[in-house]
Amino acid sequence: MFKGGQTTSPDVSLPHVTNSHLLSYPNTLNFYERPPLFDVTVEEFETCALDRLRILAEIESSLARNRNWDELSTVTKTQCDKYLPLNSHRSIRFTDLEAERKKDHLSHFVLRLAFCRSEDLRRRFVKSETLLFKVRYEIALTEDREAFLGSRDFNWTIVPSQEQTQLKEDLERAFIGSKSEFERTKYYKVKWTRVPDLVEKRKVFLKGGWAYVPTKEQSSIVFHEFESHLEKTLETTARLLPRLDEDTRLLPILNNISQGFLAGVSSEWAGASGSDNADEIKAEMIDEIARRSFPLCMRMHHEKLRKDKHLKHFGRLEYGLFLKVLGLSIEEAIVFWRKSFSRIEDDKFNKEYKYNIRHSYGLEGKRANYPARSCIQLLAPGSSEHGCPYRNFDEDNLPTTLISVYGPQGLRSSDIREVTDTVKGKHYHVACTRVFELTHASCGVNKGDGIGGGESVTHPNQYAARSMELRKPKESKDAMQVDP
Known part of the structure; x- marks a missing residue:
């Protein structure tokens, strides 16, 4: 990220862009498989990470307060709009989509560096990041979601219509929904270990170690894949982290960020440096x-x-x-x-x-x-x-x-x-x-x-x-x- 030891950043104040310009970040959904290779300032390194931290910490807070999914989703969307917006290319707003997605990409990887150093931090980071991904997946436009699903290999097998017909009675017993909805449903076949949440809730039919997942539960495969991928990459990052020990610019920032997550701080109060009550309080x-x-x-x-x-x-x-x-x-x-x-x-x-x-x-x-x-x-x-x-x-x-x-x-x-x-x-x-x-x-x-x-x-x-x-x-x- 600090290419050649530089701390300068290229100008990212681009004009309004269309989807054809977003070759690096074609979608609002991201598995963060490639680390950022562009130059950033130390200030940019810290501020974008803190903005993401505020969102993740508020997600943790929502879990601790036993908010239901709708409440957690609403709070997360509000925080995202405030600190880390990600607009679709179809948005009518005049926004710099490239800059938005670049900030999202960078902030994720900075937090990886901060939270890879202990098992507890990794666990909490994975849980919060997965929930953030779920919220974004839920609100994504259908065309964006389909484009994302088609952009990577999730290693699932589409169940042929002949096999689906043969297993119709078994699939129908496990299906939750109307008969007409079942008739329109396609199925995907994956190892049952990839959808433990669906197995636990008896939402899938199991046969020979395979889980038959209906279309409406397809997201469970995606979420589990995201979580597993992030867990593995965090462990890899932890092994490589000692290389940063000599960088006196970054370690204090990473320590501060990880401490902030442990403290559970979700946002900075806007009035922390002053007050409008001057001369009112005696x-x-x-x-x-x-x-x-x-x-x-x-x-x-x-x-x-x-x-x-x-x-x-x-x-x-x-x-x-x-x-x-x-x-x-x-x-x-x-x-x-x-x-x-x-x-x-x-x-x-x-x-x-x-x-x-x-x-x-x-x-x-x-x-x-x-x-x-x-x-x-x-x-x-x-x-x-x-x-x-x-x-x-x-x-x-x-x-x-x-x-x-x-x-x-x-x-x-x-x-x-x-x-x-x-x-x-x-x-x-x-x-x-x-x-x-x-x-x-x-x-x-x-x-x-x-x-x-x-x-x-x-x-x-x-x-x-x-x-x-x-x-x-x-x-x-x-x-x-x-x-x-």
Whole structure:
């Protein structure tokens, strides 16, 4: 991908193309058999992989949340349209199909490099990629699907009409559908080991080690083939990966990407570097906002600060940046922290703490606009004083803490089991998202809604901002009801 050690990329801003131009990527469906051989920049290498990662992580999140196929498919389509669109050549949109398919191709292979290094990562990657392929196969135009099926040898045998007639009674008993539909159906013959899902569900007739697969179940052969092919190529990639050990540009990126998948982060919050609430939030409002709208990680920071009248350096940094992005101005931040550190005298506060507060707002030092930390950063080992409570708290402490913190907002003991089961599966962001849904039920949030559109929590500020947004109409309504 980095041909000749270069990190420059050819211009891919092509005009609208037709299918005749798509010689490298003739179809939206792809088994990713040939690695990309074009030059890319390091930035392109990372950004396209992260876009694909967001889709795969949301698929994992959907599985952990027990979404049915229709819900999973809808969420995946939405994520694909947002991060990795793949339009048909018949699309009426003015799009660069070559660039879309090139990005899809590159992103798949970058993630292969990131996720081939352990059995667990390979298993999770194969499962998510296969589901992504299924969604794309389902929505593909009939002509695109047929062109794809004809582009490669799936090693199946079309059952001759004479043999199909001889086995009519047996085939009909295994067929699910109307008699007229059966009469129009063609059959494909493959080894039964290639369609274990159909065998398990008794959807195929078996004879002599062969499975007779009707046309409408043909996709099962394709999906199993995709999964088997990807498993083999990942193992091959793992054997070749040590060749990258000396490339200091790529390994940090691959490590970050694989950590992101383990953390389950699906997307980057658009408001992570700033807030539209500036000058709206005052120091005296933080206690109430924390009680009603903070995620557990920031709620723990707030409770510790109120209890000890102090936070250690990384805790202050983490919580301070969160409050900054939430909309607390520098003036209000100094008021808040001065009041919170009530045991410290003014002189010591001004000398040892005020500078750091101003520094986090970009007013001292190198004057950088520091962003608040995301879930992936909080989930990283040794990330902070607290990090993510869903990961760090033990099985006894977490349920007690959740009831203590969120009980007044509607979280019941009967809900805790669902949350802790998700934590045991290491889907920490899903647990946080489910707590959000449960504690905002009075605001009209239902199971599966997430923070909006079915998306999972990926940033503490995302959680808090959405909570505050949902509670504003309710608070306004409640205020109107008590007015004389």
